[in-house]
Amino acid sequence: YIVAFKQARRRDDDIAIVNAAINVSFEQKSNIVAEISMAFGGMAPTTVLAPRTSQLMAGQEWSHQLAERVAESLCTELPLAASAPGGMIAYRRALVVSLFFKAYLAISLKLSKSGITSSDALPSEERSGAEIFHTPVLKSAQLFERVCSDQPTCDPIGRPQVHAAALKQATGEAIYTDDIPRMDGEVYLAFVLSTKPRAKITKLDASAALAMEGVHQFFCYKDLTEHENEVGPVFHDEHVFAAGEVHCYGQIVGAIAADN
Template structure:
């Protein structure tokens, strides 16, 4: 493919010439085997079932999947994959009088188009989604046998006097999936007179199967009740009643208090979902909605308005309300990032080996398996840093020295390879032996053991001791707040291009501290590492 024909604002499309249109070829089983992955394309649904029975661990590929994310995060490594999007039985959408049956491999775009056509053709029909009752057992574990696959999903159509809604809440994590903390599907059907509940069905997700089933069963017992505030209170009581069996979706909890806070968040979210559903139904019934603030005895929310003022008399750019110089490029996708810079023929990649212990002695590092891999050039660590190993201003170490690790994610060394994926795989093969020394993971642990950073920082203004002595009342307590991460426009990346003649480096880096990156003192002191002539280095820092 001629790279010179590429439009700078667009990505390459899949070449139409490579699309297989010969049905005879599609009817043959295709198997591609590589050093780590085997790709099998079945000829039919029966063929796919036979392959799955022989290889129960096989990973199906159909539309979006999170395989790349899991491999990147070292969660799983799928050795056998099977595409199923071309199977006719899995690509059908069947519409009946009672339901819509969607094939398990139907693209989302086709589903959206189908619903759009139905909405336009059938007045009063709206797009719905419903959670499966007993299909999802655990995280990424479903109730299917080794010789079974998902053929389709059936979505019932709502009937007269029936209302349905779905809710979800998730918090995106930098190094994990965006999994819902809590989600819910809620459906209510009223009697023909429309004044009493005939069937109330609520299913929560993300709280564990036991809690979800108990809450669902207890709420089903509220049938034949009126849709009023008494019903709202009864649902709240049921949720609180089963709070002891609700499983938090947070995967890593360090403090007991954090666990309690997460459970309270889930309970409040579950109540909030039903409150929204309750008011939505009230609106559908033509009744007055309940005001949350009034019900809780809170003052109504005030509308906050803001204004921007600037000088009417300016001198040049001073005082002018100027637009950020990069806003337009960033918002239109035209900004150039380091990853947009074409790779050089002689470019090498560096993948970092980071510590997995918060406080430990590094007994040994064995990189022999990594160095034996094809494409690996070298392994570097503290011994290869010829200048200062301590960065100015932040006083962080470039690499762990004295064979001690003080934080998870601290750089121990790195693998230089001819390809980024090779470098990352090689880092995973390095064998590091630690001797754990104990770590202070909470503020209380640090106070008890005296584990503070040195030098400490004390900001004292005025006379606090005297102020306390003169005070009529002293209120003491603790306040906690979570850390706040930046929303990165691009991953951390550094491109270093050596000049063989001058023995200097041209460094392109993603940084918010240009003064430090450009400082001559820093360049003189800590850019000295192994110098490989005629090779540019690209460091793309991935998950620790």
């Protein structure tokens, strides 16, 4: 049995706050866990597994009692530091347990429907938790006025205009950054981010990074004039690189140019 769920700010087309995938196999014609793997996203820089909790579940009966033990184990095995990027620490930790419980309900319902467990093994008030939301087919329409027949064709007022890139994007012909092949001598740029929410910059030492093979250059506010380092959509009150002081966790302090 394989199930996967995610929680995001929107149901469609949005990056998950936390997501989970559970793959479980049972001993033949039973609800005894033979093997299980659980992976979670949004709890670390990369996807993480829960091997200790999975080991705890092996050989156990798939039941509410096991689900409660798993919830406690996941809270211990997947901690999240208070300073973790993205914030919402308590919410994300709660989502780990919530997504597992939803997976538990979904798999329990499948076991019940296949006759492995009794039909009343899953309480009726919990069955809705196993349901998957299906997005209805969306429909849209564009309304516009008809222009007078004597209106010059060069006059766009009132006429529906096709976006300049619409056809290329709809047909897949549009070229995005990832579609552009690598060039000879191309290097990558990676930002150096602040690990402190508020601190003064007393020194920037990139010697260790520059000593590594393939690293070409380190850039910071010293490489720009004061005017060049100022950015902003209307008022130029932000900096490309933090100069003298950082004001938030993750603020850009510098950039490294390297081969890979």
